[in-house]
Amino acid sequence: MxxxxxxxxxxxxxxxxxxxxxxxxxxxxxxxxxxxxxxxxxxxxxxxxxxxxxxxxxxxxxxxxxxxxxxxxxxxxxLPVWAAGLIVPAALAVIAAVLLKSGRKQFGRAAPPTPEQTVENVKADVATIKESAHR
Missing domain, CATH: 1.20.5 (Single alpha-helices involved in coiled-coils or other helix-helix interfaces)
Structure with a gap:
């Protein structure tokens, strides 16, 4: 059983x-x-x-x-129509140029596209770990 x-x-x-x-x-x-x-x-x-x-x-x-x-x-x-037709696009071109310059400046602040501070911190951490491992 x-x-x-x-x-x-x-x-x-x-x-x-x-x-x-x-x-x-x-x-x-x-x-x-x-x-x-x-x-x-x-x-x-x-x-x-x-x-x-x-x-x-x-x-x-x-x-x-x-x-x-x-x-x-x-x-x-x-104003004559031809003058009005030239003034408005000229004003728009100035606005576009200002926006372009501002945008280019913002891209310059962002370059390079790597997190530099984080990379430096990781390198420091690795160096500290290596140093403590050799003790």
């Missing part, structure tokens, strides 16, 4: 382990399917949001063009 009871007990434990393994596998697969469906839905929302942002950018650009045309028309009331 002893060996056969032990044997059936071992079989039931191995069956339980196998069943638990199968259930865990099914659970993980189910969670992966759920995560995939969730990410697909989020991706759709990001795509729609990106398209709407793009549309807003195009409309904003058209609005700025209309504004520039309005400024030229307003200047044309007191």
């Amino acid at each position: 002893g060996p056969s009871t032990e044997r059936s007990g071992q079989e039931s434990v191995s069956e339980l382990v196998q069943l638990a393994s199968q259930q865990l596998t099914e659970l993980v697969r189910g969670e992966l399917r759920l995560a995939q469906a969730e990410m697909k839905e989020k991706g759709r929302h990001y795509g729609k949001g990106g398209g709407l942002f793009g549309g807003a950018g195009v409309i904003g650009f058209l609005m700025l063009q209309a504004l520039v045309t309005g400024v030229i028309a307003a200047l044309a009331v007191v």
